Amino acid sequence: MNDGGRDAHVACFDTPVLRVQDVGPHVRRITFGGPELERFGVPEPALDLRVKLLLPTSSSPVPGIGETGVALPHDWYQQWLLRPEPGRGAIRSYTVRGFRRGTDGFELDVDFVVREAGGPGSTWARSAVPGSRALIIGPTSEAAAGALAHTRCGITWTPGPANDVLLAGDETAVPAITAMLETLPARFTGNAFLEVPDAGDVQQFPGHPGIRTHWLIRNSSGVGHGQLLLAAVKNSVTEQERGPEYAWIAGEASVVTGMRRYLVRDRGMDRNNVTFRGYWSAGKSGSGVNGIPDKPRPGLNYSGSDE
Ligand SMILES: Cc1cc2nc3c(=O)[nH]c(=O)nc-3n(C[C@H](O)[C@H](O)[C@H](O)COP(=O)(O)OP(=O)(O)OC[C@H]3O[C@@H](n4cnc5c(N)ncnc54)[C@H](O)[C@@H]3O)c2cc1C
Numbered sequence: 001m002n003d004g005g006r007d008a009h010v011a012c013f014d015t016p017v018l019r020v021q022d023v024g025p026h027v028r029r030i031t032f033g034g035p036e037l038e039r040f041g042v043p044e045p046a047l048d049l050r051v052k053l054l055l056p057t058s059s060s061p062v063p064g065i066g067e068t069g070v071a072l073p074h075d076w077y078q079q080w081l082l083r084p085e086p087g088r089g090a091i092r093s094y095t096v097r098g099f100r101r102g103t104d105g106f107e108l109d110v111d112f113v114v115r116e117a118g119g120p121g122s123t124w125a126r127s128a129v130p131g132s133r134a135l136i137i138g139p140t141s142e143a144a145a146g147a148l149a150h151t152r153c154g155i156t157w158t159p160g161p162a163n164d165v166l167l168a169g170d171e172t173a174v175p176a177i178t179a180m181l182e183t184l185p186a187r188f189t190g191n192a193f194l195e196v197p198d199a200g201d202v203q204q205f206p207g208h209p210g211i212r213t214h215w216l217i218r219n220s221s222g223v224g225h226g227q228l229l230l231a232a233v234k235n236s237v238t239e240q241e242r243g244p245e246y247a248w249i250a251g252e253a254s255v256v257t258g259m260r261r262y263l264v265r266d267r268g269m270d271r272n273n274v275t276f277r278g279y280w281s282a283g284k285s286g287s288g289v290n291g292i293p294d295k296p297r298p299g300l301n302y303s304g305s306d307e
Helices: 035-039 076-082 120-127 171-183 227-239 253-266
Strands: 006-024 027-032 050-055 071-073 090-095 098-102 105-113 133-139 164-169 189-196 211-217 246-252 274-280
Touching: 006 035, 006 076, 006 105, 027 120, 035 105, 050 120, 071 076, 090 105, 090 120, 090 171, 105 120, 105 171, 164 171, 164 227, 171 189, 171 246, 171 274, 189 227, 211 227, 227 253, 246 253, 253 274
Parallel strands: 164 189, 164 246, 189 211, 246 274
Antiparallel strands: 006 027, 006 071, 006 133, 027 105, 050 090, 050 133, 098 105
């Protein structure tokens, strides 16, 4: 699908903010719109579909990576990295929480975790108002069409023939897990564990008929990030004669690694049946596991991350 160095799978969409809604003390739902979303591609179902957001920073009011709404070159990310830091903005990964045709065109929801002392993603979301701009880098409608859509669009839910499943994640994985629970086929059974900061962050959503949702409230528990999640996963698996057939886990990198280690090493799950994604790393800026340490290191000229 390579056309003259362009990658028909991915484009950058100029998407003004339509609405902002706080769905909990730490989660802000931002609805993006604009005519360019006509070309945005969403496989059916979208599951944990991820996008990247190119966000303004204090030194870069409206960054860009070239023409919007058309396929990006294959090496768009390398090209972006070569840009001088003041001015190029920041890239962070997020999940498509909702996508629909509204009365005035397509709308795309992203649920941002917002924090007091956040990086560019959280800071932008906290100040976003209708009309604010961020660029969304995501699949084109061509990428979302056809048998390979899920792989091409960056969806990681791959249960194969499994029926009994485990989903676990912290607040950054709540958008992906709730989106999946709303759309997964009824054949699935199992448990979903969601660790959130406060009781107010528990969301009402339709859920899944066969997968039980368990909300774990961290701040009132007195234990550190991810500890409730790890304990709940261990308890649920220990109670079962056999572990789950498939597990999908995401959140803070070291917590995710701990859960995966338990499932694979201690419980003997086949590593191929455990999808795990570090969505962020404590003490490092940038999405995923490749962020840079918050304390600047001499010679390191990189303020974004890509996962
Ligand atoms: C595939 C994928 C999908 C994702 N989907 C979502 C999503 O839908 N919603 C969402 O909110 N996040 C999501 N994330 C996680 C998000 O990209 C990271 O949390 C990212 O670090 C936020 O960027 P930032 O600019 O706010 O903070 P950064 O500049 O990246 O980090 C600044 C500091 O904040 C810390 N930090 C980062 N995130 C958190 C957090 N959640 N809690 C506490 N400290 C944190 C870092 O360790 C660092 O010390 C996803 C990540 C991936 C890889």
